[in-house]
Amino acid sequence: MNKKNLALLILLGMMVGPMAEAQIKHIEKRVEGMT
Amino acid sequence: MKQHLGRQSGVQTVEVSLLDGKVDVTPKEDGHIDPAQLLKATYDSGVTAAEMDMTARGKIVKDPSGSLALQVAPNQSFTFAPNELSKGLESLADTPTTITLRGQLYKKSAGKKKPDPATPLTLLILEVQKKE
Numbered sequence: 001m002n003k004k005n006l007a008l009l010i011l012l013g014m015m016v017g018p019m020a021e022a023q024i025k026h027i028e029k030r031v032e033g034m035t
Numbered sequence: 036m037k038q039h040l041g042r043q044s045g046v047q048t049v050e051v052s053l054l055d056g057k058v059d060v061t062p063k064e065d066g067h068i069d070p071a072q073l074l075k076a077t078y079d080s081g082v083t084a085a086e087m088d089m090t091a092r093g094k095i096v097k098d099p100s101g102s103l104a105l106q107v108a109p110n111q112s113f114t115f116a117p118n119e120l121s122k123g124l125e126s127l128a129d130t131p132t133t134i135t136l137r138g139q140l141y142k143k144s145a146g147k148k149k150p151d152p153a154t155p156l157t158l159l160i161l162e163v164q165k166k167e
Binding site (some may be wrong): 022023024025026027028029030031032033034 | 038049053055056057059060061062063064065068070073074077081082083084085086087088089090091092094106107108111133136
């Protein structure tokens with residue numbers, strides 16, 4: 001792998017890595033009319 | 036309702052408490068979950084949603100209109116309803132800081148039976164849990 005590809009891979013990792021940690025962790029609802 | 040919500044994309048588990056009408060939805064670890072779709076699914080299953088809260092982790096960004104938003108996925112973000120807590124996060128917009136927060140996405144208005152699907156959900160921050 002040449003240096004250019006390696007640099008691109010590192011750059012991609014820096015961009016995607018932090019967003020991969022972002023997420024919806026939990027959703028809580030209160031509902032009415034449940035039987 | 037439990038089965039109906041459990042069939043929605045990105046949902047791992049659904050816990051329903053019949054006593055207090057509380058519904059807990061846990062998303063899949065790497066799944067994409069759409070709260071607006073969950074809200075619609077709640078109504079489709081024949082009950083009324085009184086309110087919906089979300090705990091999420093993401094980055095603070097400025098959306099195209101200049102409002103602050105929490106970006107939880109490359110193509111998913113929630114615009115903040117302005118309050119004191121959202122003002123305190125302004126300085127973190129477009130920085131690498133990751134925020135974990137709990138906020139309210141929906142609360143039923145008095146006299147209003149069903150949420151308008153055309154109105155995007157806004158996130159009213161209730162608690163900032165973590166800044167990393």
